[in-house]
Amino acid sequence: MSGNEKSGTDMVHCEHCLQETNRASAIIVKISGEGKTFCCKGCLGVYELIHNNSLDAFYNQRFDWQPGPPATEVKLQASAFSDTVTITGNEHRIELLLSGIRCASCVWLIEKFVMKIDGVVSIRVNYATHKAAITWSGDKVSLDTILHGISSIGYLPHPCHGNGTADLFAQEKQDLLLRFGTAGFFSMQLMIFTAALYAGFFEGMEERYRLVFQLISWALATPVLFYSGYPFLSSALRSLRRMTLNMDVLVTLGSLSAYCYSIAMIIYGGEMFFDTASMIITFILLGRFLEAGSRLKAGNSIAEMAELQPHEALLISESGATVMVPVAAVQHGEMIEIIPGDRIPLDGRVVEGEAEVNEAMLTGESNPVLKTVGNEVFAGSFSMNGRLRIRVIGNAGNTLLAQIIRTVEDAQARKAPIQGIADKTAGYFVPATIVLAFATFFYWKITSSNTVTALMNAVSVLVIACPCALGLATPLAILVGTTTAGKRGILVKGGDIFETVSKITTAVLDKTGTITTGKPSMTNLHDYGLSPSFMQHVASLEAASEHPTGRALVAAWQGERLTVTQFRAIPGKGVSGVIEGTLWRAGSRAFMENENVQIDIKQNAHTASLEAEGKTVVLVACGNRLAGVIGMIDDLRQDALPLIAGLRKKGLALMMLTGDNQGVANYIAARCGISDVQAGLGPLEKAAVISALKAKGECVMMVGDGINDAPALTEADIGVTLGHASGIALESASVAILKDDLSLINTLIKSSSRCFSIIRQNLVWAFSYNLIALPLAVSGVLHPIISALLMVVSSLVVVGNSLRLKKI
Amino acid sequence: MSSIFYLIGIGLFVGVAAWFLFIWAVKSGQFDDPEAPKYRMLDDDDEPAKAVKPIEKKSP
Numbered sequence: 001m002s003g004n005e006k007s008g009t010d011m012v013h014c015e016h017c018l019q020e021t022n023r024a025s026a027i028i029v030k031i032s033g034e035g036k037t038f039c040c041k042g043c044l045g046v047y048e049l050i051h052n053n054s055l056d057a058f059y060n061q062r063f064d065w066q067p068g069p070p071a072t073e074v075k076l077q078a079s080a081f082s083d084t085v086t087i088t089g090n091e092h093r094i095e096l097l098l099s100g101i102r103c104a105s106c107v108w109l110i111e112k113f114v115m116k117i118d119g120v121v122s123i124r125v126n127y128a129t130h131k132a133a134i135t136w137s138g139d140k141v142s143l144d145t146i147l148h149g150i151s152s153i154g155y156l157p158h159p160c161h162g163n164g165t166a167d168l169f170a171q172e173k174q175d176l177l178l179r180f181g182t183a184g185f186f187s188m189q190l191m192i193f194t195a196a197l198y199a200g201f202f203e204g205m206e207e208r209y210r211l212v213f214q215l216i217s218w219a220l221a222t223p224v225l226f227y228s229g230y231p232f233l234s235s236a237l238r239s240l241r242r243m244t245l246n247m248d249v250l251v252t253l254g255s256l257s258a259y260c261y262s263i264a265m266i267i268y269g270g271e272m273f274f275d276t277a278s279m280i281i282t283f284i285l286l287g288r289f290l291e292a293g294s295r296l297k298a299g300n301s302i303a304e305m306a307e308l309q310p311h312e313a314l315l316i317s318e319s320g321a322t323v324m325v326p327v328a329a330v331q332h333g334e335m336i337e338i339i340p341g342d343r344i345p346l347d348g349r350v351v352e353g354e355a356e357v358n359e360a361m362l363t364g365e366s367n368p369v370l371k372t373v374g375n376e377v378f379a380g381s382f383s384m385n386g387r388l389r390i391r392v393i394g395n396a397g398n399t400l401l402a403q404i405i406r407t408v409e410d411a412q413a414r415k416a417p418i419q420g421i422a423d424k425t426a427g428y429f430v431p432a433t434i435v436l437a438f439a440t441f442f443y444w445k446i447t448s449s450n451t452v453t454a455l456m457n458a459v460s461v462l463v464i465a466c467p468c469a470l471g472l473a474t475p476l477a478i479l480v481g482t483t484t485a486g487k488r489g490i491l492v493k494g495g496d497i498f499e500t501v502s503k504i505t506t507a508v509l510d511k512t513g514t515i516t517t518g519k520p521s522m523t524n525l526h527d528y529g530l531s532p533s534f535m536q537h538v539a540s541l542e543a544a545s546e547h548p549t550g551r552a553l554v555a556a557w558q559g560e561r562l563t564v565t566q567f568r569a570i571p572g573k574g575v576s577g578v579i580e581g582t583l584w585r586a587g588s589r590a591f592m593e594n595e596n597v598q599i600d601i602k603q604n605a606h607t608a609s610l611e612a613e614g615k616t617v618v619l620v621a622c623g624n625r626l627a628g629v630i631g632m633i634d635d636l637r638q639d640a641l642p643l644i645a646g647l648r649k650k651g652l653a654l655m656m657l658t659g660d661n662q663g664v665a666n667y668i669a670a671r672c673g674i675s676d677v678q679a680g681l682g683p684l685e686k687a688a689v690i691s692a693l694k695a696k697g698e699c700v701m702m703v704g705d706g707i708n709d710a711p712a713l714t715e716a717d718i719g720v721t722l723g724h725a726s727g728i729a730l731e732s733a734s735v736a737i738l739k740d741d742l743s744l745i746n747t748l749i750k751s752s753s754r755c756f757s758i759i760r761q762n763l764v765w766a767f768s769y770n771l772i773a774l775p776l777a778v779s780g781v782l783h784p785i786i787s788a789l790l791m792v793v794s795s796l797v798v799v800g801n802s803l804r805l806k807k808i
Numbered sequence: 809m810s811s812i813f814y815l816i817g818i819g820l821f822v823g824v825a826a827w828f829l830f831i832w833a834v835k836s837g838q839f840d841d842p843e844a845p846k847y848r849m850l851d852d853d854d855e856p857a858k859a860v861k862p863i864e865k866k867s868p
Binding site: 216 | 812813816819820823826827830831834839840
């Protein structure tokens with residue numbers, strides 16, 4: 001496994017991954033009487049699994065595979081990691097990001113393997129974040145050994161520099177969890193004593209028990225208010241200083257006045273509301289905690305997207321040798337090498353080599369693009385089958401990918417809290433209540449000249465005005481609305497979204513993967529009768545091809561496949577192979593012309609007419625004559641038309657955006673009846689189209705699914721992703737529909753207008769309760785226990801009304 | 809009747825103990841990765857024997 005020194009004769013190929021391995025370190029196992037060599041236990045395990053399930057055919061089908069140089073041959077530079085190591089005494093600790101983790105058994109393999117290295121104290125691999133935390137004793141083993149150990153089993157370690165925002169969110173979430181948990185524990189204890197006190201109010205209780213229970217309640221409520229409630233207290237204080245009153249002021253006012261009133265009641269003898277004070281805090285903290293969780297996810301996926309950009313590049317030095325260096329160290333104009341299967345670390349222009357590059361994450365185009373000398377390649381895309389040398393353009397900070405990440409981050413920050421309805425009204429309600437309380441105090445002070453009565457009446461105004469129902473009105477309806485929607489597979493991320501969805505005027509749809517299936521399927525077939533089983537031959541030939549077009553053709557034939565020998569795939573052109581003694585070829589028109597296949601006028605016309613419709617055309621040759629022409633297109637989804645009809649019925653303007661070419665765009669737009677089409681747009685251009693619409697005063701909903709849609713999704717008032725959207729699209733959208741069902745977009749629009757109207761009803765109720773009860777409190781009529789009851793009833797009405805949302 | 813005070817004391821003690829346990833759990837990262845533990849329990853502690861046990865489908 002030390003792949004450094006080797007001589008030609010000592011090397012063997014691993015049976016599973018075809019990588020070259022030193023004979024001395026290879027694992028040799030007898031399977032079915034034959035000695036097989038493996039480079040590592042992982043490969044052996046996979047081989048055994050495949051073998052024991054009688055799937056050995058897999059190994060026979062890949063005769064044209066090139067044994068690619070494993071990532072492990074890349075010289076890992078421990079120095080690139082050294083700044084992330086923390087040393088305490090002899091104990092060294094590092095966090096690594098591992099690429100190549102696909103499933104839980106990868107985690108298992110890495111953990112077991114690294115623990116076997118002498119000197120490693122502990123390793124924990126986080127399956128969710130692909131981060132490994134390793135501690136080892138510095139005098140027994142070097143970091144180099146550990147890194148090589150990990151890479152020898154096929155996982156590539158990267159230095160983990162930590163993502164500022166994600167770490168911050170994680171800390172915030174942990175902090176909120178502590179505060180909420182504390183509030184929960186103490187509130188539960190508090191409830192026991194409050195229940196006893198309530199019973200005592202009706203049944204009577206001994207004075208000494210009463211006093212003890214009250215004191216315990218006080219002791220239990222204090223940490224809830226001042227530790228758990230600290231975020232509200234400090235935010236309320238800040239907002240008071242800035243003279244902009246928000247919801248936190250209401251929460252603080254409500255809980256603090258109940259708290260202070262109760263303390264006064266211990267002294268003067270009366271009913272207490274410590275439970276009210278702490279329950280307000282507990283419930284609102286729960287909402288905050290859930291919100292922090294979804295924000296943490298958003299932060300993580302930005303970090304994940306940043307991971308698309310590799311941290312190291314293979315720099316080609318002047319002497320021609322390749323060295324692994326941090327991406328940041330690569331300058332404009334330097335040359336780097338990209339090995340097959342690797343992500344491209346920087347934007348650049350190809351100077352040597354040829355490869356098909358998958359740019360799906362940037363363009364949404366599912367077909368790999370052939371890149372040859374002179375073509376531009378982009379960071380984050382990956383080379384599927386060839387070795388490239390590129391000259392770097394710009395640096396790590398200004399790649400296209402980095403620009404997309406920045407756009408998304410900016411948009412998310414800018415979008416931050418829209419002031420809710422309750423927040424706006426709090427601006428009038430809070431000062432009015434405070435003024436009223438003061439007025440009550442002075443009125444009773446002057447008329448009865450009894451300070452205690454005056455104070456009690458003033459505080460009771462604050463208690464009755466306690467905005468429990470008002471505070472619950474919006475968040476509760478949203479909580480119920482979002483969970484109900486969530487059960488149907490619609491994830492709504494935030495309260496203001498329901499409000500915005502009900503105001504939408506324009507719906508913008510992405511083409512690939514949203515209106516269309518995202519996979520090409522066969523639409524036209526011209527069979528020239530050279531072979532009775534044309535499709536069978538085509539499917540057999542394409543079966544070994546990795547190309548999406550090829551897979552579509554394989555899917556078009558359900559029957560038995562024929563044996564293909566001498567299979568060859570020419571990147572970007574086509575495939576060829578021998579079936580039943582005849583040479584069959586399938587590929588582009590250029591490929592056929594290159595290979596001198598005869599194409600007559602009729603066949604040429606077929607090809608040209610299909611191309612004009614924006615279709616992908618595959619020509620199939622049997623021997624030297626053209627056997628058939630196949631047209632393929634990424635066609636409409638079945639549920640696209642009902643969706644479009646539904647949106648149109650709501651009176652929304654419709655628009656289609658795509659990164660694809662005009663021909664395909666026009667074909668699809670005509671089929672679904674959208675007249676407003678813009679084709680050939682890059683990720684940032686899509687976002688620009690959206691902001692132009694917004695500038696015209698439209699309220700825009702964008703539906704998309706790829707990373708290339710992410711900037712547009714954040715830019716839109718409402719971004720909706722669908723089905724198996726990429727992680728970043730999922731997080732930059734405000735609504736994520738998890739099921740692959742377009743009709744749920746119509747459900748979303750319907751349920752949000754319903755949720756919004758319930759919120760309005762709740763607010764009207766909460767306000768009218770306060771308007772009626774307040775005058776009574778001012779006049780000193782309300783007995784505290786009755787006002788407490790009223791408060792509970794008011795909250796229950798809001799709760800009950802919100803629960804109606806469960807039935808959508 | 810003073811037994812009620814003992815009972816209150818015990819009740820409070822248990823509650824506060826659970827609270828400390830919770831704080832310890834949060835601080836030591838028990839809530840950090842909710843994803844892996846459910847798979848981890850399927851792992852064996854020892855090196856797998858020669859016989860293959862299919863744990864997960866693994867793409868080659």
